[in-house]
Amino acid sequence: MNIPPKPSGESPDISLYERRESQVRSYSRAMPREFTSARGSWMFDSKGGRYLDFLSGCSSLNYGHNHPELKAALLDYVESDGITHGLDLHTEAKTEFLNALEEVILKPRGLDYRAMFTGPTGTNAVEAAIKLARKVTGRELVIAFTNGFHGMTLGALACTGNAGKRGGAGVPLNHVSHEPYDGYYGPDVDTAELLEQRLSDPSSGLDAPAAILVETVQGEGGLNAASPEWLRKIAAIAKEHGALLIIDDIQAGCGRTGGFFSFEGMGFTPDIVTMAKSLSGMGLPFALTLFRPEYDVWAPGEHNGTFRGNNHAFVTASATLRYFWSDANFIADIKRRGDLLARRLEAIAERHGLSTRGRGMMRGIDVGSGEIAAVITSAAFDRGLIIETSGAHDEIVKVLAPLTTTDDQLEQGLTILAECTCEAFASPALCVAAE
């Protein structure tokens, strides 16, 4: 059954939030509702409203809300008094996760990584990655890229490009050089060659780096997708100059761009990979830094944290690996649905002379300005579609629907997006004609 979204018209009283919650809150401003429950691609509010979720916790809910397989695994575990908090002790839940990681993900892909359980958020995984690279190489500088987003704690924030986020630091954000990402100067400038030139020139002023930290598709930075050729060159440059290649797969991984890792099949192997967001599959906090065994130079406890390895997340993460990632149909279906999404977004973009961005199920439309994007996403919310923006000026309307969204739900959401885009460009007649 194809039920339509049903937004609740009235805005609830938010005076409690205005009085008690810090004004740092952000998403809730554009969606002032009190959400009560969620299932699959749907979120429900306390006034009977029903919303299609094309934000998915910024890609933390790739398998939708409360997937029955994941929920059942967690309920069983809690019911049997499974360990909830175990510091970094060996637990049955951790054993099962490491076994599943080895059998379902690493071995079939020919990857040999050690797993480090960091604190539970993405930024913790990035901090661990850059700390390790500095420790391994004895160097300070990290090369990150324009429009990169890597988290909000000081080390990761230093690697983040966005001035608004950096401005909150209150101290200098240093030991990072932001180099131009693929396509930054347009299609005719190979920015990997520029980097190679700067690193090879003893008078360029660029120090030898500890690491090159890069997203294959920039999630927060505007869905810029680097080409496999560019990424291969970056990998070769890292190797040549003795730097570790860190792929930040926190948003682009876990199937968002197709494979479990966003770099699969591209012909290079990162030295370090960071994962978080959809790793637990149910929105439970859980992060992981993977690295080649030869770089495992940590002293015991040298990098630490009270909440390393969330056992509930081990359970649900193992379930994602056994249930989704052992199923070739699931993997083929992400690819098919990503192609469908690409075609539909291109059709909307073409109608208004706009362009699309992204890869797999991580795509959006560049609508030219943050103001227009806000008009579109706000109108979409009023029709029951939760969708957000990305990019230096928030000018990209991004679709991060769950990978498990049905074709019908995808169609429903994209029809709303098409209508709202038409209205924003004040050309409803043109749009009716094209439907």
Ligand SMILES: *Cc1c(COP(=O)(O)O)cnc(C)c1O
């Ligand atoms: C979200 C994100 C992070 C930070 O993750 P948090 O859990 O918010 O700390 C880091 N890198 C990328 C690519 C992200 O998308």
